[in-house]
Amino acid sequence: DTGVSQNPRHKITKRGQNVTFRCDPISEHNRLYWYRQTLGQGPEFLTYFQNEAQLEKSRLLSDRFSAERPKGSFSTLEIQRTEQGDSAMYLCASSWQETQYFGPGTRLLVL
Amino acid sequence: GEDVEQSLFLSVREGDSSVINCTYTDSSSTYLYWYKQEPGAGLQLLTYIFSNMDMKQDQRLTVLLNKKDKHLSLRIADTQTGDSAIYFCAEMTGANNLFFGTGTRLTVIP
Numbered sequence: 001d002t003g004v005s006q007n008p009r010h011k012i013t014k015r016g017q018n019v020t021f022r023c024d025p026i027s028e029h030n031r032l033y034w035y036r037q038t039l040g041q042g043p044e045f046l047t048y049f050q051n052e053a054q055l056e057k058s059r060l061l062s063d064r065f066s067a068e069r070p071k072g073s074f075s076t077l078e079i080q081r082t083e084q085g086d087s088a089m090y091l092c093a094s095s096w097q098e099t100q101y102f103g104p105g106t107r108l109l110v111l
Numbered sequence: 112g113e114d115v116e117q118s119l120f121l122s123v124r125e126g127d128s129s130v131i132n133c134t135y136t137d138s139s140s141t142y143l144y145w146y147k148q149e150p151g152a153g154l155q156l157l158t159y160i161f162s163n164m165d166m167k168q169d170q171r172l173t174v175l176l177n178k179k180d181k182h183l184s185l186r187i188a189d190t191q192t193g194d195s196a197i198y199f200c201a202e203m204t205g206a207n208n209l210f211f212g213t214g215t216r217l218t219v220i221p
Binding site: 042059103 | 115153155156159207208214
């Protein structure tokens, strides 16, 4: 297994556009997490799934953010009507028990 | 609530030991973690400790936990230039989420 993968690695978009990021977790990991990291800060938790169930979404930054994990494997994070303040690194992690393994992230730049 | 604090910068000479400190506020933390992040990359898990332990050693890495003072430290023995990176302390609470500090940038001087 090659670890957690994320696509795309970089995304440049114009303000107001929608963007979608994909995360493929380590196979057999039942939990999947999304974090956002802005410059000079540590990652900030957004949401997580256990299998296909989204167990925590109260920390999604606004109703423009949504995430899915329809078959309990890969997940997508969508940001609608992007704003310049959404520019950040979006990190995905997966786990089986207490250790979370992170992907390389998707860097989003909103112009 | 959760709050994790770290000093922002640390410089050491190659071959010396590095000690990176972290304080946290949530007494219900179950696990505490150290992650390493190199420029433009994701986070690499270095080590972690269960909250009922006070020490864990893994090769060049030693983690010390003082649960009474809510203080966690990471010691890197024989620090190398490849250890230059940002080190994040994180705590996990009952909700299975990780809360991270702002990171300590370690610079190793050759």
